[in-house]
Amino acid sequence: MADTTGKPEKILIVGGGTAGWMAANLIVSRWNDVEVCLLESTEIGIIGVGEGSTPHLKFFFDTIGVTESEWMSRCNATYKNGISFAGWSSVTGFESYFHPFPAQVDDYTVPVFFEHTRARLQGKPVNAHPDHYFLETYLTKHNLGPIPAESFPFGVAYGYHFDSHLLGQFLAEKALSRGVKRVFGTLTEVIFNADEELASVRLSDDSFLDADFFVDCSGFKSLLMQGALKVNFKSFKDNLFNNAAVVMPTPISREIPPETRSTALSNGWAWKIPLTNRYGNGYVYSNEYITPEQAETELRQHLNVGDSDVAVRHLQMKVGRAEKHWEKNCVAVGLSQGFIEPLEATALALSCETVMRFMKHYENGSYTNKFSDNFNQEINAKFEGVRDYIVCHYKVNQRKDTDYWRDNAANTHLSENLEKILHFWRHSEDFSRDMHLNNLVGSYQPKSWACLLAGYGVFPSIEAHVRYQSPYDLVEVADFIRRCGLNFKTHNELLS
Ligand SMILES: Cc1cc2nc3c(=O)[nH]c(=O)nc-3n(C[C@H](O)[C@H](O)[C@H](O)COP(=O)(O)OP(=O)(O)OC[C@H]3O[C@@H](n4cnc5c(N)ncnc54)[C@H](O)[C@@H]3O)c2cc1C
Structure with missing residues (x-):
């Protein structure tokens, strides 16, 4: 009652x-x-x-x-600054990128990132790879945890493993x-x-x-x-092909990375998640392209565990x-x-x-x-x-090596919103503004969309004769981020 x-x-x-x-x-x-x-x-x-x-x-x-x-400590938990994506794109210079969680100091660097992606989308010669623009990318590269010294008055968002x-x-x-x-x-x-x-x-x-x-x-x-x-x-299933996963642990490294690693494999991708006592690994794939046995073999090869006796689990996913x-x-x-x-x-x-x-x-x-x-x-x-953001990873993948990746790139089952976002990326004068004006900012901010699209190298070719003088200096940006980074401890120190 x-x-x-x-x-x-x-x-x-x-x-x-x-x-x-x-x-x-x-x-x-x-x-x-x-x-x-x-x-x-x-x-x-x-x-x-x-x-x-x-x-x-x-x-x-x-x-x-x-x-x-x-x-x-009760859950063998570690900190997570974001996710690195490796092998999703075959565009030279864009073989991997990092998707950071937001940090307050991004306010200083995001305008530079947007200016440079806009210029690069117009074929101008400028470095628009996202890895140069975000504090948490720097922290991850240097194995630093996400909690700053008290004297650093800017917050950093983070997750956990x-x-x-x-x-x-x-x-x-x-x-x-x-x-x-x-x-x-x-x-x-x-x-x-x-x-x-x-x-x-x-x-x-x-x-x-x-x-x-x-x-x-x-x-x-x-x-x-x-x-x-x-x-x-x-x-x-029309948008997201993966419907199965195979999971196995491996020993943890001495230095514990503050990130999830996502590596594209032949018919899906593998996660590597660091806990304090082990790595959790899994291969997420579509069983219409690869059998569970093939997926397990490929994951074993990827992790270098050969035929050794590890606890393997196979799972189905209802997406x-x-x-x-x-x-x-x-x-x-x-x-x-x-x-x-x-x-x-x-x-x-x-x-x-x-x-x-x-x-x-x-x-x-x-x-x-x-x-x-x-x-x-x-x-x-x-x-x-969330689905649209994930579908975008597959849609703009730049791999040509298997039917799985080719079919994903050719997939036309995209939502209207995702179609609009891809249109604005390629044609808008101001991607962030148009995302906001068209109510496209929901689960992910324009910065995250731009990280994904720039991180895969979704740009036209650089026009040989076009010159570009940026109003910003990337060396200064790098120095600003490095000096912010001085306020953070190593991930291992933070955990201990
Ligand atoms: C491959 C894979 C990777 C994932 N990775 C992530 C990740 O990195 N991050 C993330 O946030 N999420 C991830 N998820 C999702 C995450 O695992 C789930 O969201 C989370 O574990 C919660 O699951 P649940 O509690 O809904 O279901 P379950 O863990 O399946 O719990 C279901 C419960 O219902 C009970 N139950 C079922 N039938 C009965 C019955 N007849 N009578 C009584 N009880 C019953 C079960 O005993 C159990 O207690 C992943 C999922 C998959 C498949």
Whole structure:
């Protein structure tokens, strides 16, 4: 029963993966008078991947009042300044680039970057590779962590790498200590009330759990949202070809890099994520172009592990999103609401955003579904914004070596927004201005789009006779960044 304000008295979260425990912590932090119960199945377990984050994870921990010193060492976590992309482009000079998270001092260097990319797009001879323009790129090149000395008054956004099992356990402990109740069991049936809302779930031991509101965190199965409530799934397979991954760990290096590395392979890409005790590696590929065995062999070669005995896991990925994330008295969070392949490690950020926005809309609508349509539109736009940015990596890839890369470059299933962004990149006088004027700034800022497009070398040829005198001096920019960098410790020092 809901209380007299309409606020639910009892919430049942189905699923105890990272999404379920994140949701539990966020809900009890904001609604400490609601009874929250989480059901998880030891028989089924969790997906157990997902070890890189965006800066949203810091926001999540700040929101639930947990400090880095409390959680990081418990989860073998390291800092992440951004992602390096290697081998995605075969344009000379653009074989790799770094996509940094934002830093406040970017305000000084981004205008130079935009001026130089604009000039380079007009065929003028200037160095517009993004690696020369951002503090966090410099920090990463020199193995420096993202937290400056107190005397440096500029903030730097950063993410983390972590062991997903340990993170789940840590979040479970935190939520239990704050009053969340955990039930172990396997859901076998969903029971509706007379209004065709969810009423309770039956477990395999024939017990029941009832609630006023349900949070579906059951992973790719989406037992409540896509299962019981029959909300349609919109596949992104026309835009994003990858549907499988093979995962294996390797030993950690002495110096721990503050970045995720993403290396393009023959039919997809491999991640390399540094934790304090190991690297997590995975090859994300399309099984329409390569078999799981071939993918495993290629990943082993890439990591130089030969036939050695390593713990290998093969996974399927369901890429797309539910058409609605909030339906009746249920909200879906995590893989149950959708998944975009992990190239930019955005899944946990989307989960956190979903819970925060849901609670806000639910409160604003006096705990009714008044704003569920707005919420669904907002979350769908988030998913599509992230999808477009990731699709762009494949669309503008400059490799010609396999059908996979050629088919990706030839793919015409692009959203209207992505078509516009590519048009503005090639033809606009002011890319950033036109992105803003055309409401194209959503999940990613123009700076990030420009990093991607410039990083791949999406430029016309330099016109032999054109001269260009930049109003800026790149040597000064490099010196400014170097001097900012003097305020940061090495990543290893920061971790210790
Ligand atoms: C290859 C790959 C790489 C990824 N990399 C990243 C990354 O770098 N960064 C990132 O943010 N995300 C990443 N993700 C996504 C990330 O793994 C997930 O978003 C995250 O782990 C949350 O998963 P989840 O909790 O939604 O699902 P799961 O971990 O699958 O949890 C589902 C839960 O539901 C329970 N359950 C299922 N059925 C029942 C039942 N019948 N009864 C009771 N309980 C049930 C399970 O036991 C489990 O507890 C990646 C995903 C994949 C596939």
